[in-house]
Amino acid sequence: MDLGQSSRNRCLSWRAMLVGFLLIPLNNFWVVQLELVRYSLVSYLVPYYTVIFILLVLVGLNRLLAQHFHWAKLGYAELAVIYIILSVTGGFPSHNMLQILVSSMGYAFWFATPENDWANTFWSYLPSWLTVSDKDVLRGFYHGDSTFYTVNHLKSWLISTSAWIGFVIMLVVCMISINTLVRKQWSDHERLTFPIIQLPMQMMDPASNFFKNRLMWIGFTVAGGISLLNGLHVLFPFIPNLRVTRLWLKSTPYFISFPWNHIFRLTVVAFYPFAIGIGFLMPLDLAFSVWFFFILQKMIMAIGISLGLTHNFPYLKDQMLGAYLGLGCLALWAGKKHLTAIVRNLLSSTELADTNEPMPYRLAFCLAIASCIGLIVFSTLAGMNLWIAVLFFALYFIFSLTVTRIHAELGYPVHDMEHTSPQHLIQTSLGNTNMSPSTLTVLAIYRWFNRTYASSPMPHHLDGFQIGKTVNISTRQLSKLMLVATVLGLLAAFWALLHTYYNLGGDSGKMGGWASGFGRETFSYLQGRLYYPLKPSPTGILAMPVGFLIVAGLALLRSRFLWWPFHPLGYPITISFGGRMLWVCLLISSIIKWLVLRSSGWPAYRKLVPFFLGLTLGDFIIGSFWTLIGLTFDVKTYDFWP
Numbered sequence: 001m002d003l004g005q006s007s008r009n010r011c012l013s014w015r016a017m018l019v020g021f022l023l024i025p026l027n028n029f030w031v032v033q034l035e036l037v038r039y040s041l042v043s044y045l046v047p048y049y050t051v052i053f054i055l056l057v058l059v060g061l062n063r064l065l066a067q068h069f070h071w072a073k074l075g076y077a078e079l080a081v082i083y084i085i086l087s088v089t090g091g092f093p094s095h096n097m098l099q100i101l102v103s104s105m106g107y108a109f110w111f112a113t114p115e116n117d118w119a120n121t122f123w124s125y126l127p128s129w130l131t132v133s134d135k136d137v138l139r140g141f142y143h144g145d146s147t148f149y150t151v152n153h154l155k156s157w158l159i160s161t162s163a164w165i166g167f168v169i170m171l172v173v174c175m176i177s178i179n180t181l182v183r184k185q186w187s188d189h190e191r192l193t194f195p196i197i198q199l200p201m202q203m204m205d206p207a208s209n210f211f212k213n214r215l216m217w218i219g220f221t222v223a224g225g226i227s228l229l230n231g232l233h234v235l236f237p238f239i240p241n242l243r244v245t246r247l248w249l250k251s252t253p254y255f256i257s258f259p260w261n262h263i264f265r266l267t268v269v270a271f272y273p274f275a276i277g278i279g280f281l282m283p284l285d286l287a288f289s290v291w292f293f294f295i296l297q298k299m300i301m302a303i304g305i306s307l308g309l310t311h312n313f314p315y316l317k318d319q320m321l322g323a324y325l326g327l328g329c330l331a332l333w334a335g336k337k338h339l340t341a342i343v344r345n346l347l348s349s350t351e352l353a354d355t356n357e358p359m360p361y362r363l364a365f366c367l368a369i370a371s372c373i374g375l376i377v378f379s380t381l382a383g384m385n386l387w388i389a390v391l392f393f394a395l396y397f398i399f400s401l402t403v404t405r406i407h408a409e410l411g412y413p414v415h416d417m418e419h420t421s422p423q424h425l426i427q428t429s430l431g432n433t434n435m436s437p438s439t440l441t442v443l444a445i446y447r448w449f450n451r452t453y454a455s456s457p458m459p460h461h462l463d464g465f466q467i468g469k470t471v472n473i474s475t476r477q478l479s480k481l482m483l484v485a486t487v488l489g490l491l492a493a494f495w496a497l498l499h500t501y502y503n504l505g506g507d508s509g510k511m512g513g514w515a516s517g518f519g520r521e522t523f524s525y526l527q528g529r530l531y532y533p534l535k536p537s538p539t540g541i542l543a544m545p546v547g548f549l550i551v552a553g554l555a556l557l558r559s560r561f562l563w564w565p566f567h568p569l570g571y572p573i574t575i576s577f578g579g580r581m582l583w584v585c586l587l588i589s590s591i592i593k594w595l596v597l598r599s600s601g602w603p604a605y606r607k608l609v610p611f612f613l614g615l616t617l618g619d620f621i622i623g624s625f626w627t628l629i630g631l632t633f634d635v636k637t638y639d640f641w642p
Contacts, residue, residue, distance in 0.1 A: 012077075012081060012473065012474065012477045012478075012481065013075075013077075013078050013081070015074075015078070016074065016077075016078035016079075016081040016082055017081060017085070017481065019058075019074075019078075019082055020081060020082040020084075020085030020086060020485070021085065021484075021485070021488055023054060023082065023085070023086060024085065024086065024089050024485070024488055024489050024492045025492040025495065025496065026054075027050055027051065027054060027086050027089075027090055028089070028090075028092065028093040028489070028492045028493050028495075028496045029093075029492075029496040029499075029500075030042075030050050030627075030631075031043060031048075031050060031090065031093050031094055031496075032093050032099070032493075032496040032497055032500050033500070033631055034050075034627055034631075035094060035095045035099065035512075036095075036099055036497070036500060036511055036512055036514065036515055037500065037504065037510075037511050037512055037515075038512065038627075038630065038639075039512040039513070039514065040627065040639045040641070041095055041641065041642055042094065042095075043090070043091050043094030043095050043096055043097075043454060043455040044095070044096070044414050044416060044452075044454045044455075044577070044578070044641075044642070045274075045413050045414060045641060046196050046407065046413055046414075046415070046454075046459070046460075047087065047196055047197070047199065047200060048086075048087065048090040048091075049274075049620040049623060049624055049641075050090065050624060051083065051086040051087055051090055051200075052199065052200065052203075052617070052620045052621070052624075053620065053621055053624035053625075054086060055079070055082070055083055055086075055200055055203055055204070056203065056617075056621060058074065058079060058082065059079065059203055059204065059211075062074050062079070076204055076205060076206060076471055077471045077472065077473055079204040080204055080467050080468070080471045080473065081473065081481070083200050083204065083467070084460075084463075084464040084467060084468075084478065084481070084482070084485075085481070085485045087460040087463065087464065088457050088460045088461060088464060088482050088485055088486065088489070089457075089485050089486065089488070089489025089492070089493075090455075090460075090489075091454075091455030091456065091457055091460070092168075092455075092457075092489045092490055092492075092493035093492070093493035093496050093497060094454075094455040095455070095514065096416070096451065096452045096453075096454045096455035096456075097448065097449055097455050097493075098448070098490075098493045098494065098497060099497065099514070099518060100447070100448035100449075100451060100518040100522070101164060101448040101449075102494070102497045102498065102501070103506065103514070103515060103516060103517070103518035103519040103522075104445060104448065104518055104519040104522040104523070105130070105131050105132050105160060105519075106131065106132040106133070106137075106138045106141060106142075106519075107516065107519025107520065107522065107523055108122065108123065108126060108131070108519070108523050109123070109131070109132070109133040109135065109138065110135065110138045110141075110142055110507075111516075111519070111520075111523075116527070118523065118527070121527065121530060122437065122441055122523075122526060122527070122530060125383055125437050125438045125440075125441040126441060126445075127381075127382045127383060127442075129159055129160060129163050130160050130163055130164065130382060130445065131160060131445075132156055132157060132160055134156050136152070137152060137153055137156040137157075140153065140502050140505075141498075141501050141502060141505075141506060142501075142505055142506045142507040142508070142516070143505045143507070143508055144501075144502065144503060144504045144505020144506075144508040144510060145503075145505065145508075146502045146503070146505075147502055147503070148495075148498045148499050148501075148502040148503075153502070157494075157498060161494050165487070165490045165491070165494075166378075167375070167378055168449075168486070168490055169483070169486060169487065169490075170371040170374045170375050170378070171371070171375065171449070172457060172461075172482070172483065172486045173367055173368075173370075173371040173483070174367070174368050174371040174372055174375070174397065175397075175400060175456075175457060175458040175461055176358060176359075176364075176367075176461050176479055176482060176483070177359070177364040177365070177367045177368035177371065178364075178368060178397065178400075178401060178458070179358065179404070179458065179461050179462045179465065180357050180358045180359050180361070180364035180479070181339065181342060181361065181364055181365070181368075182331075182335060182338075182339075182401070183357060183358065183462065183465050183475075184338060184357065185334075185335035185338040185339070186335070186405070186408055186409075186462070187465070187466055187469065189335075189338065190334065190335075192408045192409045193281075193283070193408075193409070193411070194408050194411070194463060194466050195278065195281040195282055195410070195411025196278075196407060196411045196413070196459075196463060197463050197466060197467055198281055198411075198609075198613065199613050199616055199617060200467075201467065201470065202610075202613060203617075204471075210610065210613075213610040213614075215607070215608065215610045215611040215614065216610035216611065216613060216614040216617070217614060218611060218614065219277065219610070219611040219612060219613065219614025219615040219617075219618060220614040220615075220617055220618035220621075221614075221618065222273065222614075222615060222618065223273035223274065223277070223614070223615040223616070223617075223618030223619040223622070224618035224619070224621065224622040225618075226242050226244055226273060226619075227273075227618070227619055227622035227623050227626065227638065227640050228622055229241060229242055230242060230243070230244070230638045230640070231622070231625075231626045231629075231637060231638035233638070234636065234637055234638045235635070235637070244270065244271040244272060244273065244640075245270055245272070245639070245640065245641070245642065246268040246269070246270040246581060246642055247268060247269045247270065248267075248268055249264040249267045249268065249269065250264055250265055250266075250267075259302065259305040263298055263301045263302055263305070264298070266580055267298070267580060268580055268581055269584050270581060270582070270584060270585065270642075271584065271585065271588070272581075272582070272585050272619065272640070272641065273615040273616070273618065273619040274413070274615065274616040274619035274620060274640075274641075275413055275581075275582045275585035275586070275589075276585045276588050276589045276612070276615055277589075277612040277613060277614070277615030277616035277617075277619070278411060278413045278589075278612075278616055279582075279585055279586045279588070279589030279590065279593075280589045280592065280593055280608070280609070280612035281411060281609065281612065281613075282410060282411050282412070282586075282589075283409075283410070283567070284590060284593055284594060284597070285558075285565055285566065285567045285570075286409070286410045286412075286567045286569055286570055287570075287586045287589060287590040287593070288565060288566075288570070288586075288590045288594075289565075289566050289567045289569070289570025289571065290412075290570045290573055290574055290579060290582075290583060290586050291574075291583045291584070291586050291587040291590065292566070292570070293566075293570055293571050293574045294574040294579055294580075294583040295583075297314070297316065297574060297575070300314050301313070301314065312539070314543075315539050315540065315542075315543035316575045317419045317424070317575070318428060318537070318539070318540040318543035318544050318547070319543045319544070319546055319547035319550070319572075319575070320417075320419060320420060320547060320572045320575045320576070321419075321420055321424060321425045321428070321540075321544050321547065322543065322544030322545055322546065322547030322548035322549075323547035323548065323550060323551045323568075323571055323572035324399055324402045324417060324420050324547075324572050325395075325398060325399075325402075325425070325544070325547075325548060326547065326548035326549075326550075326551040326552050326568075327402045327405065327406075327551055327568060327569065327572070328398035328399065328401045328402040328405075329398070329548075330551065330552065330555050330568065331401060331402065331405045332401070342361050342365070345361055345362070346361070346362060346365055356469075356475065357475060357476075358465055358475040358476060358478065358479035359476065359479055372393055372397075375389075375393050376389045376390060376393060379392070379393075379442060379446075382438075382442045383436075383438030383439065383441060383442050384438070384439050384442040384443070385435065385436060385439045388426065388435065388439055388443075391422070391426060392422045392423075392426065392443070392446070393422075395422035395425055395426070396422050396450055399417065399420055399422070399450070399453065400453065400456055400458045401458075402417070403415050403417055403453040403456055403458070403459060404456075404458045404459045404462055405569075406459075406569055406573070407459035407462070407463070408459065408462055408463075408466075409569065410567075410569050410570075410573075412573060412578060412582075413578070413582070414454060414576075414577065414578030414581060414582060415453060415454060415459070415573070415578060416452040416453060416454040416576050416577045416578050417452060417453040417454075417572075417576055418452050418575075418576040418577045418578075419576075420450075420453070420576075421447065421450045421451065422450060423443045423444075423446070423447065423450075425544070426443075427529075427534050428534075428536070428537045428540035428541070428544070429536060429537075429540070429541060429544070430536055431533070431534045431535040431536040431537075432529055432533050432534050433533045433534070433535060437530060440526065440529050440530060441526060443529075444522055444523070444525055444526035444529070445522060445526075447522060447525070448518075448522075452577070454578075457486070461482055464478055464482060465478060465479075501515070547571075547572065550568075550571055551568040551569075551571055551572065552568075554566050554567065554568035554571060555568045581642055589612075593605065596608060619640055622640075623638075623639075623640035623641065626638045626639075626640070627639075
């Protein structure tokens, strides 16, 4: 990698990259231990709290180095590079990506029985180069007390993991290319606020005096004190606790009978300090819209029940598909002038000012097309029908663009977009009676990277480019760095997962239920689609345009009336896991923010920002501390999320 000699390019120092690369396996192993072994949903939160903890340790070490070994001190830009490396790779080993894939790669062969008849049902449709079928190899994987580091094990996993690494690299190349095409519009023209990166930026910036701010330490003490108290309660139950984690309303005596148990079946009440802190940074109309639409949807469900409409009404999952599709289209429409200029540039000899972009626009467009073609070829070789593959990836990248927009504009800490998969949209709209078994099989095994979007690397790529813009790092060099980090991150993720599986055993009882549960989910889904083909869903076909039109209408009203209080991004989020978990936190933070702005204005708001950043930091750091205590001493400790 040619770093050049300019002041911009010197920011990518070799020692920063080396530290970042060396920390990738450590962070990945930590995530695997927390999520797969102990079931703690690290990767559902952004920023990743393990990365924030590592960043704080580096900042602390930096202070010590500045006093005694000034030459070894890491600069602002160097810390930023390390943070970017860990952020763009932190989702790979997660509950939302490779954990699902690795759990599924051998499941159909190990758990096939004469009763389920999987051998005759779909074995022949599973690509041998994407799966592992040798039961001698899988025995240690599921039973544990074995080692991954044998010639037979390494050889058996080499082909399939290499193929999947190539697949993810094509995904990432397309994501970086799309981000290149929209970055200027979103960052420079629309000036999106990127709330998620505010905490790490404050931590890294030596000029911010973040760690000298009294209000920050008060917020840190409040959140950290709650986490410390609750952690001690888990270890010593006689110590009282202060519950802030989720309480399922269906488990309370007030919501156990119909219709309340139906309306509030998946509803929780929680008071996460980190979410209240991040919510204070979010645009007020966005935070307000999330909890308002959440309550509105519950009211609509109650009305539906009173009218006898209890089966799936008001078809929220299907509405969410249309809404997220609409948000992606709206994001493209808002940038139509910028995108049109890029297209004109591609079709003519005129040049656009793209020297500050992650790559030239022509190259970005060509790489996006080439990577999409590569993904489609990969899918057809695996057995998917060509036109289904084209439709699948078109939808997938629209949804990926949507989650990136939510991340950059809203700063929502849990952007899972649950149930928003291309498979769901395709089969709801078209059914699957005319799809071949091999197409259905590939659609099933592809669920690992779109089951949710909480750990999608695409938002973190755009975060990285925004950080680069702020700290004067060349985004051209950052795009190359992200590709190198992706390869290393994928290798480290597969290592952490396979090492853990062979050590503990996916079906031994020593790991969490999802160690084999993801595989069961994948192939039970496939078996159901093969045995019971779906016809197009009339209600789903109607509900998706409703969701699309609702967000389009909200966007239109917001553009026409400055006083309009509802943001289109808030509507679909409320239907997802993140909406159910955090609606109360956003209710609290938005009321506080409204009161502050109404009574004292923006100066008071800016003065209070460190307090709310401290809430988030305190919750993350003390929460991370308890996870490390649990891993070190192999004891159950407090889990501050979820």
